[in-house]
Each structure stands twice: as C-alpha cells, then as structure tokens.
Amino acid sequence: MDLILEGIKKAFCLIFTLDYEVLKILLLSLRVSGTATLISLFFGIFIGIIVALSRFPGRRIVVTLINTGMGLPPVVVGLFVTIFLWRSGPLGFLGILYTPTAMIIAQTIIATPIVMGITLAAIQHLPEKLRLQILALGATHLQMVWIMIKEAKLPLLAGVMAGFGGVISEVGASIMVGGNIKGYTRVLTTATVMETSRGNFDIAIALGVILLALAYLVNLILTQIQQRERLR
Amino acid sequence: MKFGNVVKILLYCYILGILLWFETSEAKTGPKSILLATTTSLRDSGLLDLLIPIFEKKRGYFVKTIAVGSGQAMAMGMKGEVDVLLVHSPDAEKKFISEGYGINRKIVMYNDFVIVGPFEDPAKTKEVKLASEAFKRIAMTGALFLSRSDHSGTHIKEMEIWKSISMNPEGKKWYHETGLGMGETLHVSDEKRGYTLSDRGTYLALKKSLGLEILVQGDPNLLNVYHIIEVNPARWPKVNEAGAKAFVEFMISMEVQQLIKTFGLNQYGSFLFLPGAERK
Numbered sequence: 001m002d003l004i005l006e007g008i009k010k011a012f013c014l015i016f017t018l019d020y021e022v023l024k025i026l027l028l029s030l031r032v033s034g035t036a037t038l039i040s041l042f043f044g045i046f047i048g049i050i051v052a053l054s055r056f057p058g059r060r061i062v063v064t065l066i067n068t069g070m071g072l073p074p075v076v077v078g079l080f081v082t083i084f085l086w087r088s089g090p091l092g093f094l095g096i097l098y099t100p101t102a103m104i105i106a107q108t109i110i111a112t113p114i115v116m117g118i119t120l121a122a123i124q125h126l127p128e129k130l131r132l133q134i135l136a137l138g139a140t141h142l143q144m145v146w147i148m149i150k151e152a153k154l155p156l157l158a159g160v161m162a163g164f165g166g167v168i169s170e171v172g173a174s175i176m177v178g179g180n181i182k183g184y185t186r187v188l189t190t191a192t193v194m195e196t197s198r199g200n201f202d203i204a205i206a207l208g209v210i211l212l213a214l215a216y217l218v219n220l221i222l223t224q225i226q227q228r229e230r231l232r
Numbered sequence: 233m234k235f236g237n238v239v240k241i242l243l244y245c246y247i248l249g250i251l252l253w254f255e256t257s258e259a260k261t262g263p264k265s266i267l268l269a270t271t272t273s274l275r276d277s278g279l280l281d282l283l284i285p286i287f288e289k290k291r292g293y294f295v296k297t298i299a300v301g302s303g304q305a306m307a308m309g310m311k312g313e314v315d316v317l318l319v320h321s322p323d324a325e326k327k328f329i330s331e332g333y334g335i336n337r338k339i340v341m342y343n344d345f346v347i348v349g350p351f352e353d354p355a356k357t358k359e360v361k362l363a364s365e366a367f368k369r370i371a372m373t374g375a376l377f378l379s380r381s382d383h384s385g386t387h388i389k390e391m392e393i394w395k396s397i398s399m400n401p402e403g404k405k406w407y408h409e410t411g412l413g414m415g416e417t418l419h420v421s422d423e424k425r426g427y428t429l430s431d432r433g434t435y436l437a438l439k440k441s442l443g444l445e446i447l448v449q450g451d452p453n454l455l456n457v458y459h460i461i462e463v464n465p466a467r468w469p470k471v472n473e474a475g476a477k478a479f480v481e482f483m484i485s486m487e488v489q490q491l492i493k494t495f496g497l498n499q500y501g502s503f504l505f506l507p508g509a510e511r512k
Contacts, residue, residue, distance in 0.1 A: 086311065086313050087311075087312055087313050087468070087470045088311050088312060088313065092470075095470075097313075098267065098296050098298065179296060179297070179298045180299070181296045181297060181298075182281065182284075182297070184294075184296065185296075194275070196415075196416070197272070197276060197412075197413050197414075197415035197416045197419075198276050198278075198415050198437070198438065199415060199418075199419065199437070199438040199440070199441035199442070200441075201441065225241075
C-alpha cells in the first residue's frame with residue numbers, strides 16, 4: 001500500500017516539477033496516439049459508412065471481419081508491422097522501423113477497426129426511414145451521408161474515445177515497432193513496462209497515474225463535446 | 233456547439249500535432265542514426281543511459297537502442313536489421329563471426345553470473361562453490377528454479393550448466409520458464425521464493441527491491457563477458473558501417489572503459505561491470 005502512495009506522490013512530483021524526461025514521454029504518447037486516432041477516424045468512418053449503407057453479397061462476412069478487428073491483439077499487429085518494416089522486409093526501403101511514424105502506423109491499424117465497427121453500428125442504428133426521407137427531400141447522396149453522421153454523432157464520439165483509449169493504453173505494438181528508445185519512441189506504456197522490470201516501482205506507478213490522468217483529460221474534452229450536443 | 237466546430241477542433245489538434253512533430257523529430261533516421269541491439273540486462277542496469285548520450289554528443293550520431301535477449305539481437309544481426317551488437321553469449325558470437333555475419337568483435341567489459349535465491353536456501357546451495365554442483369542440488373531437492381527461457385546470454389549460460397551435469401530440466405515441475413527479461417525474472421523469483429541465474433549487474437541494480445541473496449559466486453565457469461560486434465556491412469549494404477565503427481571505437485576507448493569501472497560504485501557500493509578492453 002505504501003508503494004502505491006509513494007507512486008502517486010512521485011507522479012505529482014514528476015508532473016509539478018515538469019520533469020523534462022517525463023514531459024517528453026507524455027507529449028509523445030499524446031502525439032502518436034492522437035495522430036493514429038485521427039487517421040483511423042478518417043478510414044474508420046469512411047469505410048464504416050460505406051458498409052453500413054450498402055448491400056452486397058458477403059456483407060455479413062465483412063461486418064464480422066470488422067467486428068473481429070475491434071479485438072485485434074496489439075502484439076500481433078506489432079509483429080506484422082515489424083516484419084513489413086524490417087530492412088529486409090517489403091517496406092524496408094522506407095527505413096521507418098523504430099520511429100514514431102512506425103508506431104503511428106501500428107496504432108492506426110489497431111484503432112481503425114474499432115472506429116469502423118462503432119461507426120457501422122451507429123449508422124445502422126438510425127431508422128431506415130430517415131435515410132429515405134432525407135433523399136425524398138431532395139438531398140444528394142453526399143448531403144445524406146453528412147446528415148446521417150450528424151445524427152449519429154453521439155455514438156461516433158464514443159467510437160473516437162474507444163479508438164483513442166485502445167491505442168493510448170496499448171503496449172505490445174509500441175514496444176515492438178518503436179523499440180522503447182529513450183527520448184525518441186518511449187511512450188507512457190513502454191516506459192511503465194521498462195521501469196517495472198528495472199524495479200523502479202514508484203516511477204512505474206507514477207507513469208501509470210500520469211497515463212490515467214491523460215486518458216481522463218482527453219475523454220473529458222470529448223465527453224464535454226458529446227454531452228453538450230445532447231442538451232440541445 | 234455545432235458538429236462542424238467539433239470537426240474544426242479535431243483539425244486544429246491535428247495541425248498542432250504536426251507542428252509538435254517537426255519540433256522533435258529532426259534527422260533521426262538515415263546515415264546519422266545507428267541501431268544498437270543489446271541485452272535487457274544492460275538496459276536494466278542503466279549503464280547505456282550513461283554512455284550513449286556521451287557518444288551522441290561527441291560524434292553526432294543518434295543511437296537507437298533496442299533491448300532484447302542476446303539470441304534475438306544476433307538473429308536481428310543475421311538479417312542485417314541492426315548495425316551493431318552488444319551481447320554476452322560467446323559461443324554463439326564466435327559462430328556469428330565465423331559465418332560471416334559480423335566483424336570487428338571486441339571485448340568491452342565483463343562481470344559474472346551469480347546464482348541467487350531466497351535466504352532460506354532450501355537446496356543448501358550456499359555450501360557449494362561450483363555452479364554445476366548448486367544446480368544439481370536444486371534439481372535433487374526439487375526447489376523452484378526460474379529460467380529466462382528467452383535465448384538470452386544468461387539463458388544460454390544456464391543451459392550450458394544444465395548440460396554439464398547432463399540434465400534437461402525442461403518440463404520438470406520445479407522448473408518454471410518465465411520468458412521474460414532479467415529484471416522481471418528476478419522479481420518473479422523473489423515473489424515465488426525460487427532460485428535463478430542472474431548477471432551481477434542487474435542483480436545489484438535491482439537489489440533494493442528484491443529479497444534475494446547471492447548464494448553461489450566465483451566459479452570461473454560463471455564469467456560473463458560482453459562483446460561488441462559490427463554487423464558485416466559487406467553482407468548488407470543498408471548497415472551503417474561508419475556509425476557502427478565509431479561506436480565500437482567509442483566503447484573500447486579509455487574514457488568509456490574508465491566510466492564502466494566506476495559505474496554504480498556510488499549507488500550500489502560495488503562494481504557492476506569491469507572494463508575488459510585492455511585485457512585482450
């Protein structure tokens with residue numbers, strides 16, 4: 001118990017003294033996971049809507065695949081991204097293994113199915129008649145899609161939070177494709193793993209507390225947006 | 233707030249992200265970066281955190297340290313995925329060199345392996361001098377032994393000792409395979425009150441959070457030597473030859489050897505590594 005209190009104390013120390021090392025780790029976590037979430041939003045919402053609004057043979061299989069992808073194990077993603085990005089791998093010429101870019105790629109792959117699955121469910125949940133009505137009022141298809149996104153913004157924002165939560169807390173892929181390099185690809189989760197194995201439990205707990213606080217802050221902003229919409 | 237505003241906010245965040253990006257990621261790929269594959273035991277000891285910034289400042293390279301087991305480090309070297317290796321698995325290293333995967337192998341430093349375990353010492357290993365004898369006793373009493381099982385230098389040393397007493401402990405009830413790094417395995421041993429083989433450096437660095445004692449030490453067979461190896465650039469053109477060479481030179485330089493000697497003395501009251509370069 002003492003250890004946990006010690007860790008929380010340490011967390012406050014690290015935050016309020018603006019420890020440079022920790023600040024860098026924190027900003028990198030935010031940047032990598034934030035960028036990955038934004039990219040996954042683009043692909044996730046785009047493909048999610050297409051699948052939600054179209055009917056084609058084998059659609060059920062595609063939907064099942066997307067739903068399975070929501071549980072994609074980060075280590076498996078990490079392994080495949082690593083193999084592709086190796087110097088000897090098919091994308092080795094890019095030379096981006098063990099860089100933040102590689103981490104963003106891996107995290108985007110993890111977050112996209114999550115956003116996609118939730119988008120799919122959210123759009124399908126809208127009444128079928130709404131779509132017909134919009135079209136009957138003379139909207140173009142693009143306008144129709146835009147209105148439906150607006151109608152489903154509550155669950156869509158939940159998708160954003162789920163996607164961000166999935167990648168900011170992920171460690172397996174980040175450590176494999178990032179390498180946990182000091183001051184370069186070390187994020188909150190990989191630093192926590194490392195400090196634990198070094199026996200610095202107080203710092204590990206402190207990093208955990210900072211990670212939770214960061215996740216809370218980001219979700220607070222998103223929830224603020226989500227719930228404000230609701231009151232209208 | 234309109235939905236459009238939300239999109240706008242997200243876009244601003246994105247632009248902000250891009251700006252932060254440029255602020256911190258200048259020229260860290262390409263000819264000025266070196267990939268170093270090393271062991272978890274070295275990373276956990278903190279020695280590299282001391283040495284690498286000095287090298288980066290002096291020579292202007294950016295060193296990316298990937299901490300894995302010696303086995304994985306060499307496997308990465310065989311594929312030309314990394315530029316330089318800092319490992320401690322001599323037999324495998326010799327094979328690595330003779331098969332043409334690496335060049336310029338230099339001894340950097342050494343310490344020793346120790347058998348650590350709970351102070352109750354159920355297998356009475358404290359009474360023996362030889363590691364093989366201690367392992368025999370552990371096997372005979374069926375006392376819990378934790379193995380790294382990750383093809384690291386430490387694991388390979390452990391397997392050598394088992395082999396020397398013609399034992400195959402795998403699958404035995406008292407033999408647990410963690411598959412983790414040195415630091416983690418020490419903590420598992422501590423929790424389970426079991427024995428394990430560790431390098432002295434990692435043990436000393438973690439000692440404060442462990443309830444384990446050194447039970448066997450000083451057996452010549454327990455010597456732990458770290459070598460630095462350049463991955464053969466003739467074999468893989470993508471290997472950063474100049475960078476690897478500079479790093480090897482740095483690691484065997486007088487200055488670094490002196491730093492290795494004094495590393496940890498103040499903090500742990502004992503040496504963690506002994507410089508080895510001049511003893512060639």
